[in-house]
């Protein structure tokens with residue numbers, strides 16, 4: 001019989017705070033599967049709310065330190081960090097809507113005020129980065145007017161299978177994909193009038209076999225139009241990631257997007273500033289579009305700056321070649337910036353889900 005009791009391990013872990021939620025791991029019900037052997041070797045799991053948790057190592061080290069301090073007789077201490085991505089609770093705007101996608105835990109809208117700021121590039125690389133952290137991810141190319149997902153994933157000629165009137169999404173780089181570009185010829189112009197666009201988006205939601213997903217990301221068209229409204233009226237959107245470049249003019253447009261999401265009670269998860277700077281060969285940064293625009297905007301709007309992505313030839317090449325930069329050059333500075341933004345996005349989602357307020361607190 002081990003000398004150490006499970007309750008003593010729990011007591012020790014009560015002193016470890018979850019860094020974002022500012023509550024201890026035991027109260028948050030994150031500690032599970034404690035086992036102690038004859039030699040007082042202790043193992044337990046701390047169930048994270050996202051596989052992309054940037055604080056993994058910090059949490060592990062804090063747990064080990066706490067158990068060592070409270071139980072000096074402990075042998076080896078093993079901390080497992082599995083993840084269980086949770087979905088929204090029952091209050092806030094989630095509670096008012098039935099979810100037509102019960103297997104999808106979090107719905108993320110990627111939006112911008114104006115075109116050409118790199119919204120699709122950000123959506124694609126966020127999706128790939130989240131998938132690389134072990135999450136199950138889907139991506140809807142909701143930009144019906146200029147679908148870019150087929151090119152960005154090198155799937156220009158791919159067509160999804162249809163089974164029992166349900167579309168089976170294509171899958172590449174660990175991401176399930178749906179785009180109008182998979183359904184119509186690329187050279188046939190599609191003129192979408194408002195109601196048609198809404199119907200198409202609804203079909204991407206209800207007629208596609210998304211299955212179980214941690215995150216379903218919508219790459220929205222730029223601006224604040226019918227598709228944005230259809231999305232928020234059809235699905236309980238967990239939150240929006242807003243993409244901008246640092247110039248004044250882009251920031252003025254992006255304010256409208258922030259206001260629109262706020263009006264329809266969709267929390268803003270944060271801002272990604274794209275094309276923030278140009279990395280010079282000597283490693284210094286040239287802020288060609290001005291410095292700190294995104295940061296200032298985020299502060300003024302009281303939203304998080306999720307990340308700043310540099311301009312990089314590898315990003316554009318990745319978009320054109322069908323292999324996103326986060327796959328082709330995972331160690332490059334833009335890829336690291338995308339990964340950071342993905343982790344911050346996941347963290348914002350976890351925090352909102354954990355308190356159940358969906359950004360209303």
Ligand SMILES: Nc1ncnc2c1ncn2[C@@H]1O[C@H](COP(=O)(O)OP(=O)(O)OP(=O)(O)O)[C@@H](O)[C@H]1O
Pocket residue numbers: 112114115116117118119120121122143146148221222274275309310311312313315316317319320334
């Ligand atoms: N960080 C970056 N570095 C270099 N090129 C970039 C970067 N981000 C985006 N691009 C390039 O800028 C162009 C526009 O990007 P993208 O299509 O993602 O923008 P968008 O905002 O989705 O545009 P639209 O709304 O018009 O579809 C693309 O050629 C893309 O490869």
